[in-house]
Amino acid sequence: GESVGLHLPTLSVQEGDNSIINCAYSNSASDYFIWYKQESGKGPQFIIDIRSNMDKRQGQRVTVLLNKTVKHLSLQIAATQPGDSAVYFCAENGSSNTGKLIFGQGTTLQVKP
Amino acid sequence: KAGVTQTPRYLIKTRGQQVTLSCSPISGHRSVSWYQQTPGQGLQFLFEYFSETQRNKGNFPGRFSGRQFSNSRSEMNVSTLELGDSALYLCASSFTPTENYGYTFGSGTRLTVV
Numbered sequence: 001g002e003s004v005g006l007h008l009p010t011l012s013v014q015e016g017d018n019s020i021i022n023c024a025y026s027n028s029a030s031d032y033f034i035w036y037k038q039e040s041g042k043g044p045q046f047i048i049d050i051r052s053n054m055d056k057r058q059g060q061r062v063t064v065l066l067n068k069t070v071k072h073l074s075l076q077i078a079a080t081q082p083g084d085s086a087v088y089f090c091a092e093n094g095s096s097n098t099g100k101l102i103f104g105q106g107t108t109l110q111v112k113p
Numbered sequence: 114k115a116g117v118t119q120t121p122r123y124l125i126k127t128r129g130q131q132v133t134l135s136c137s138p139i140s141g142h143r144s145v146s147w148y149q150q151t152p153g154q155g156l157q158f159l160f161e162y163f164s165e166t167q168r169n170k171g172n173f174p175g176r177f178s179g180r181q182f183s184n185s186r187s188e189m190n191v192s193t194l195e196l197g198d199s200a201l202y203l204c205a206s207s208f209t210p211t212e213n214y215g216y217t218f219g220s221g222t223r224l225t226v227v
Contacts, residue, residue, distance in 0.1 A: 034216065036218075041220070042220050042221075043117075043119075043203050043205075043218035043219050043220045043221050044156070044203070044218045045218070046216065046217065046218075089155075089156065091156075099144050099146045099161040099163070099168065099169065099205075099207065099216075100146065100158045100161055100169050100171070101146070101148075101156075101158065101205075101216065102158070103148075103155055103156035103157075104155070105155045106155060
């Protein structure tokens with residue numbers, strides 16, 4: 001069935017280090033992927049997205065890499081800050097004609113000062 | 114501009130009761146999707162509405178239903194509540210279903226069933 005899975009449930013990093021959060025997906029029909037950040041008591045917040053015709057996309061301090069060959073997605077956060085502490089979800093759209101997103105289980109990022 | 118607004122923020126209901134949750138999308142957004150978030154199951158898709166029509170439905174029992182109004186506001190209803198329905202219910206909006214960029218989530222409604 002469709003699934004988006006995360007490799008690690010918790011990631012602990014030192015402030016200032018780079019963070020890498022990984023995600024595996026199984027639906028080869030997915031052509032759109034999103035990373036969300038969710039802080040306690042809030043809804044998921046859009047971080048960055050990427051379409052399947054791209055391998056890499058950069059934002060402010062964040063980079064998303066897409067490897068379609070192995071169905072792998074990663075989120076890189078440069079110079080991680082305490083405010084980056086949150087749960088991070090990857091999501092895929094399954095197909096381009098639906099508003100349904102398939103979410104991974106989430107990775108908790110803990111930033112140590 | 115205002116974000117996605119969900120009301121109420123918190124609800125406590127008793128088993129067997131029913132509940133209605135509301136979602137007001139970002140102005141101009143016509144697509145609304147609902148998700149249930151629990152610690153054990155994560156974020157699971159409930160349904161999607163566009164132009165007052167349900168376009169997609171997740172794998173939830175018929176006790177879960179929804180609708181969308183002409184102003185794009187959406188409501189979801191859960192009847193005959195069960196303890197397992199306790200969750201954070203999230204609403205997301207976008208301009209259209211096919212414009213995948215721009216999914217914006219509300220802060221959710223925390224439903225507790227006792």
